[in-house]
Amino acid sequence: MIAVLKPDATKEQIENLTSWLKSRGLKVHISEGEFHTIIGLIGDTSKVDSDLLASLEMVESVKRISEPFKSSNRKFHPDDSIIEAGGLKIGGSNFHIIAGPCSVESADQILSIAESVHASGATILRGGAFKPRTSPYDFQGLHADGIELLVEVKKKTGIPIISEIMNESHLPLFEHVDIIQVGARNMQNFELLKALGLSNKPIMLKRGLANTLQELLMSAEYIMAGGNHNVILCERGIRTFETYTRNTLDLSAVPMLKELTHLPIVVDPSHACGIARLVKPMAMAATAAGVHALMIEVHNDPPNALCDGGQSLTPEQFTELADQVKKIREVISP
Amino acid sequence: MIAVLKPDATKEQIENLTSWLKSRGLKVHISEGEFHTIIGLIGDTSKVDSDLLASLEMVESVKRISEPFKSSNRKFHPDDSIIEAGGLKIGGSNFHIIAGPCSVESADQILSIAESVHASGATILRGGAFKPRTSPYDFQGLHADGIELLVEVKKKTGIPIISEIMNESHLPLFEHVDIIQVGARNMQNFELLKALGLSNKPIMLKRGLANTLQELLMSAEYIMAGGNHNVILCERGIRTFETYTRNTLDLSAVPMLKELTHLPIVVDPSHACGIARLVKPMAMAATAAGVHALMIEVHNDPPNALCDGGQSLTPEQFTELADQVKKIREVISP
Amino acid sequence: MIAVLKPDATKEQIENLTSWLKSRGLKVHISEGEFHTIIGLIGDTSKVDSDLLASLEMVESVKRISEPFKSSNRKFHPDDSIIEAGGLKIGGSNFHIIAGPCSVESADQILSIAESVHASGATILRGGAFKPRTSPYDFQGLHADGIELLVEVKKKTGIPIISEIMNESHLPLFEHVDIIQVGARNMQNFELLKALGLSNKPIMLKRGLANTLQELLMSAEYIMAGGNHNVILCERGIRTFETYTRNTLDLSAVPMLKELTHLPIVVDPSHACGIARLVKPMAMAATAAGVHALMIEVHNDPPNALCDGGQSLTPEQFTELADQVKKIREVISP
């Protein structure tokens, strides 16, 4: 950490500051420039509140040098993490497609979609039972019944399942769910993250709508700090000024995250774009960018889907997408 | 709600669509333009999923005409809501200053600040016991002990108190807290909002970092839909590209929200700016814009505050602010 | 165009408004809903100022139905435009790589890079002579000399050239430049766009840092309205809150623009990311998303480049990129 002092900082002020910093166990390097004196702090600066330091009268600005995320940092864990979930390995050179409907609606619906996407190459089934909706008057999911329907399909077909959690009190319902999803709006619901950190379930953490990659990694840190290192990150589009697409899929997050962290990375082009026609090209692009897995919304009857029908592919469209994605994978990882 | 059809929509498609819409209890008006046919839906369109409609092949775009928020809408409740909390009336022509430290740190600290800000004109005491921090390694608050210290100060001084909740399971701890704050990161934690909707406590809901006013009102709707109409809205700065200030205080939200809703509006310039020196001018500006209450961070020893010291005023600076704000109020509401 | 009236609009007001609208040559459809009366305007609404309409006391909101861009609109020109430049065809099923240094620095530098990227598959040479820099103290390019060096290389190698213009008074210098680039910061420099609209040069228009696709198309419209239909659009990253990458490359712009317009689309991953290591994966992703051309920064000595060295590839890295991109093209367009 580095503190840049104001030009008018007095010798006495500087001495007081350095002795205060040393009392917190830090080594202090002072370097005097033409206009500014710079104080470099060496040691475990994670205990120094940079806002506090910046608030001192003599301090002009404070800059962190080390990344504040530790457990997810590739510097301290150079090899890719491989997360095991439902008998599958996620991360490294493995590639997966998660597919399924936005919401679980009925036993028939979820079984039919599961069988269809499984046949086309999907390896994990998605299905929402708890749905975060902007309006309290919109359909909120089948809750416990939805989870039960998913688990039944898993038993019948053997395909592992992922579903979203919105409240730590629901954790017992997710016993047979292979991967628990934390949605974008809950990325900084720190109480939920802490609770999930105490479980040993694989967690797929979605990036918030206006959050940076560093904030995403800090939220992963909340889970990992509790002891649960089975974290998968998911880019699902960020909010920008563009209105033709629902959100803007940030694909540069894929190679950037692969540099910063050892955790596996998923891209969800369906939620990012909000338009079914854009899902195939963006799924292909994400694959070309080197992602570890895709998450695709598929519905057997999109116009009658209870939510997010507009971004769902039909099973036929999904088959075509899966074929093209497979060919891109052959280029990436021959 | 209005659906604009694609130029190549066939007569048959249009007929199918209109009969489907009528089957949902809506009246349908068709208006044929030069390039587009437009379908107007009349009736309770809150049950029509606009994303679904937009996903139909023949539909080019869908536009909502009515605001999706109902209980907070000034159209259906023209008079200002007055929320009663701790014996005070908030909203309408009343004006309040909420002041206190970011975090409750000790009995002495919170009592000393409470007495000081009370004497200078603050009518409500703030103090954080549960602190949402980006990093799991930062100070997270004194939790139940912090709430207890606040309640003791309330008993001694008679000043009503506000504190932030992060988890509905903590609700019993807030029994003697007069206003419960929902922080910006939890603005769309719908499970928390639903739980608070079942209580009868006044709730101060902070706008999320990248959320629109409509989303803020939809989150208020989650609380109000549960029966709790004691909702206060708080603008606390939104995320923009500017980096000199921590966030950008959106003061036009004040007159805009006053037009859209009957709920009281608070502005928190301390969190918005993140710099103590900017708090006084922005508090004065918010007052001039017509806000119902201000929320100001005050600490008796800002450089040693456990969190957010950089944005805290000293009690002396707060006194000066309160004086100037009072003079602005005399202009606004003579 | 649709105007939604306020619930309290009187009959007289509505009659006055409709007769005023009719006097402007528009047909008016009135549709009365439960809470709102809606007025639909049919005819050439491009002459109605929607802001003005929205400002009337009785009007609650105004919504445009038709896209405001005409010449670039695929609805009125369903086939892909093919732009001819330097003997090449750009757009449709053609694919190109534009490569070269950020700035032209010397005759040797630009010739050496040109020969190298040409050999690896680049079909167009880029090189900046006029450089828009945030600081007036940064290197601003070689100006006329830079253009001259580019033209000499074109004569020697036969490779067509593209370079950026910043001022319409420089147009004569660009006589032998095959494609004129308008930079992101000048996307809404309407005077420059109008001047270029009067030439017949192919223009590559870069999307502004915080501009929407519709605004990009409206700026294309400025050029096309002058009679020059040789417009190529370029996505080069937009400003978001992410700081690890310089900008955020919006790849969903590729399939979205292909739907909205018939103009060719280029992606520039070098400027978008600002980090050489991310250029290859993002170039592959853009290709997979279906772009018509890529623009890649290549420098024979990146650490000594006079500007933007950090995002430049070496010629060897470019060769590798071009090989992988070619393989992705074979998947896309077999």
Next chain:
Amino acid sequence: MIAVLKPDATKEQIENLTSWLKSRGLKVHISEGEFHTIIGLIGDTSKVDSDLLASLEMVESVKRISEPFKSSNRKFHPDDSIIEAGGLKIGGSNFHIIAGPCSVESADQILSIAESVHASGATILRGGAFKPRTSPYDFQGLHADGIELLVEVKKKTGIPIISEIMNESHLPLFEHVDIIQVGARNMQNFELLKALGLSNKPIMLKRGLANTLQELLMSAEYIMAGGNHNVILCERGIRTFETYTRNTLDLSAVPMLKELTHLPIVVDPSHACGIARLVKPMAMAATAAGVHALMIEVHNDPPNALCDGGQSLTPEQFTELADQVKKIREVISP
């Protein structure tokens, strides 16, 4: 400037880098931390390209310590600049209201508005003759005729005038205009800024829609580097995700800019909000925040204004605003 090296930087690499930096006339301080070596550069770092440095393999990140703006920096010019224009003094403890129509439409219109706003306390008349419009099909202003009408009104009434320039070739037309405005879309039209830097006219530079305060100051630097120090800055709203208001007025820019620079600061609430009803509260708020001048759109017949009618006040509404603003000024500066 500070360069943070990667953990695996070798001794040899570090020696090479330091000798290269020293060869550029800089002093180099090396400080070795637990994980990182940090290199501090002392001297005139404005000649070091930080992007280039960041691109070196051994470098992890580079941080600037000094602000890149010089001429506008309050550190080197502690006293407020007072700009003289049309016989008025702008900046320091002076306060002005600029008022007038968005566009000059006719001799009668501009004279009538000028007389009315002058009587109510406006000291400068605004009126657009060159209008930057998103669409080439919208009204673009009366051009030279508009400037002429403004100059005539100035002769008749004695009120100084301000108008927007879009092209340096129009500079001769502005001979009798007292302040030349550079619009938000041209804030980074560096060629225009350079041309204005060679004149001695007072320039009012508007902040771009998605630009930071530092970028605004760097654009001021372009003008000042040419020798023209008569620069006035204008905050006119920035683009955010909020849609109820056209833009978001960033009032914290007022106290922040006053800290960073000695140049006078204007706020334009009319363009920021786009809604006439919000202009008065936001003008009062800007005044309370300490701004040096306001810019307000006034039209004698808003519903028939040729552009931006929706945000214009009537002369009566302006009188009321001016009265309230005067009272706020008495609080601020008694």
